[in-house]
Amino acid sequence: MQPPASPAVQMRSITKRFGALIANDAADFTLRRGQIHALLGENGAGKTTLMRVLYGFYRPDTGSITVNGQPASFSAPRDAITQGIGMVTQHFALALPLTVTENVVLGAERGLPLDLAAAQRRVQAAAQSFGIDIDPAARVRDLSIGQRQRVEILKALYRKATVLILDEPTAVLLPQEADELFRALRRLQNQGLAVVFISHKLHEVMAITDQVTVMRNGRTVNTVDTAHTTQAELARLMVGRSLTPPPARPAPPADQPVALRLDQVSAQDNKGLPALKALSLAVHVGEIVGLAGVSGNGQVELAEVLSGTRRVTAGRVLVEDTDITNADPRRVMQAGVGRIPEDRHASVVGEMTVAQNMALEHLGEFSPRGLLDKAHITRHAEQLITTYQIKARPDDRIRTLSGGNMQKVILARVLERAPRVLVVAQPTRGLDVGAGEYVHGKLLEQRARGAAVLLISEDLEEILALADRIAVIYEGEIRAVLPRAEADSQRLGLLMSGVRA
């Protein structure tokens, strides 16, 4: 009865508020059958919220949804699943001790008893027909991240999904795994599946999608055919202005002394397994060294070693002539190391005020004879808030700040002491473009001042934009150190996946 042209999904004028925050503001979205459709936007633009509305996870405040031309109203994901909508989030919902088959049929099969052998045959058949390469008998805990993602996709398809929502699927993948995912999506597309591809990575969007809907500030700003657009245009739509290319800057003088030296450093992760294996690296005065790598190759442990919160089992760490091997955080700071950690929330006391957090690392200076000088602490905070343009008051509890402002507090606390060495991990993760640019500007300022900056980041664009030299970490070893001029994402991608240069 339906006209064949009716779209797979049509969302009209969807508005979703969370308290004072408008996550979706009269957003429209149309998904045709058999297309791969990018939902592009910065962090916080409302992409995930809009798709969670479609998946029945949130109820919209206003607006309507049709699926295959029929009005739909979902009060839970279960309703969306019966309408053929599946969603794979960044955080997989898999039971690790169970097998692929058990995970796939979990909740999808009705009645008892469960015939696992038959289920395994059905899952095997489904995997084959969808062209998904996975062993149905494997335990999920033994699978790589890329394989687990395939299990999630198979789960959705097994429940007869005709619309598949993928929320930043490549964020956790190696470049090679991403290519494999794209090939699988193409095959599924040819079988008539419609895919929503949530991303903020322009090159992926250009590579894989047929259409792009750009979101900004909760609104859908535009929908364009991928074939008729360019990365530059998409970037402009995304941020509402053109991205400025990183400013050209003079290379640091060649003969600067080494400020931070890691000499054959080994350390273990929380499970007691080797995380850093005789790692050596030097950062010179006035340069930014970018540490590139896929998440989980020792970056977290390295940052902790340099922060004084993880012990090394071998090797030495030197800041200029000071040996800070296994020094506690206080001595590490005294040696002139400033630390911007990956987990912002774990480096501040959320229930304490902005002013208290700004003073926490150097309480001695704010408390003659052990008594807190509250006026001094507040004055100090006011001054940093002005200097670093932080949108907060000294007495605000720091956990109420936005990610960007919290990061500025941490930056202010570190940079006001003009550290000789700066260890920075994922400094713009989760920040909007404005805050991200601010952080990048501050890092370049530190470099110009003569600080040695180690920038640990999983965002290659960030590393390529800032670093003078790029070190690639793989399984706790430095695989290569390249001058920026010799580094491109192709070559880095290979090194990051463990291919020896």
Next chain:
Amino acid sequence: MKIERRAAPLWLRAVIPLLAVVLTFAVTSALILLARANPLQAYYYFLLEPLSNRVSIIEVLVKSTPLLLTGAAVTLAFAGGFWNIGAEGQLLAGATAATAVGLQMHTASPLIAIPLMLLAGFAAGAAWIAVPALMKVKLAIDEVVTTLLLNSVALLGVSALLNGPWRDPISQWPQSPEIAAAAIFPRLIPRSRLHLGFLVAVLVILLLWFLLNRTTLGLQMRAVGLAPQAARFAGIPVERTLLRTALLSGGIAGLAGVSEVAGIHYHLIDAISGGHGYTGIIVATLGGLNPLGAGLAALFIGLVDTGSQSVSRALGVPVYLGDVILATLLLMTLALLLLQRYRIRWTRDRGAM
């Protein structure tokens, strides 16, 4: 209906203890009806009658004295991230040490005897918590279990003393001989039971407030309690700070034991505490881990405690009703503290959109 996580607004935190009290009285009124009494009348005796005359007001303060101290001890421990469930045992240790000193003070002046007893009680409480504290800091052994278990050890230890070397030689009761007159706390009001211990307790509450809010050490203790990882990152010696928190907490609980021996009983009995250490947990929780809040909570519980005797006298209901009310109050407070992090949203029925 949906339950969402969110942070509690500030005004709600202040309202929670009051709401807990109201809900508690609503729930316990059923029990009062079962005891064939009028709940409103009962609450009059619980809350208002003790405040109607000087004698019982003083009695409220007397009853509050050990609770101010154990409440302060638990408040400090919990605020500093050390889950001390052992104030009961530390109180007993303090009481034992105070008795040991007090028995030797027959020739001393009170100016020597009393400070010496306070010091000994504090040291004994700190020593009693030192083992769990060191096990926590050095071996990461959960202090909830170890501090709790040591309560029984302390009680058995006191029992052994009272049935052995300290058995009263005259009466042969399992109680120690009386401490020296010089060691007995002076009365604050003549011919009443209100003693120096109350003053000590109020002073401890005020000092604790000052420590936590005005000193570097206090800020470090709270940082360790709220976010140990962030505290370590900021260069605060987490283990050493935890150890200080624990020892100070144990010491304060020990003072409660000194106060009960030297202010009320004058000798050691095995019922010297009667659960003041556990009630300290209620005090600290009800007080929102704020020393001044704990002070108010201790006074309130002292009031209910006094009231439970007058209600029992006047209406013939069991005196245990007071305990039931306090236990219900703790449960209500804990439930509300948990619930404040969520809010319930009523959503329309499916299809109504």
